[in-house]
Amino acid sequence: MNKGMNDDRRKLLTKYLGECWHEWESYFLWDTCKLCGRPKEDYPNRTFDNWDDLGALKERMVEKGEWDSFVQWTDNKVDSSSLVYYIEDFANWLLDPERCEDVAEWLEGRG
Numbered sequence: 001m002n003k004g005m006n007d008d009r010r011k012l013l014t015k016y017l018g019e020c021w022h023e024w025e026s027y028f029l030w031d032t033c034k035l036c037g038r039p040k041e042d043y044p045n046r047t048f049d050n051w052d053d054l055g056a057l058k059e060r061m062v063e064k065g066e067w068d069s070f071v072q073w074t075d076n077k078v079d080s081s082s083l084v085y086y087i088e089d090f091a092n093w094l095l096d097p098e099r100c101e102d103v104a105e106w107l108e109g110r111g
Contacts, residue, residue, distance in 0.1 A: 005048055009104035013048055016107060017060050021045060048100035057103050073106050074099070 011021040022033035022045050031040035046053050061067040074094060093099075 005101050005104070009101070009108075010045060010048055012107055013053075013057060013100065013104055014046055016103075017046075017056055019046070048104075049097050051097060054095075054097045054100055057100060061103075070103065070106055073109075074102055077102065 014021040020033060020036045020038070022038065022040065022043060023035055024031040024040050025034045032038065033040070033043070036043075046056075048054075048057075058067065061070050071094070075090075
């Protein structure tokens, strides 16, 4: 899991994707989500520390017409004197699952 990512941010990102942030309760021998009823073993909450979650966020931002705004916002986070300044390095930096944390920060900044 992302070291700096907390459950509040994971919940924010999950809801941004239009998915249920599962709240687990025990029901007989298994845990189910008290919001949607799905079993925990089949539907764990997203961790936002992997390619699938980063890809889902990127696709959602594109779908909502917000990708360019996010990329511009991240450009302000990058030190232009660093190697990340070059387009290839910026792409490698941007396409890292650690950017899930940045998506959460970007969303929080929008209010």
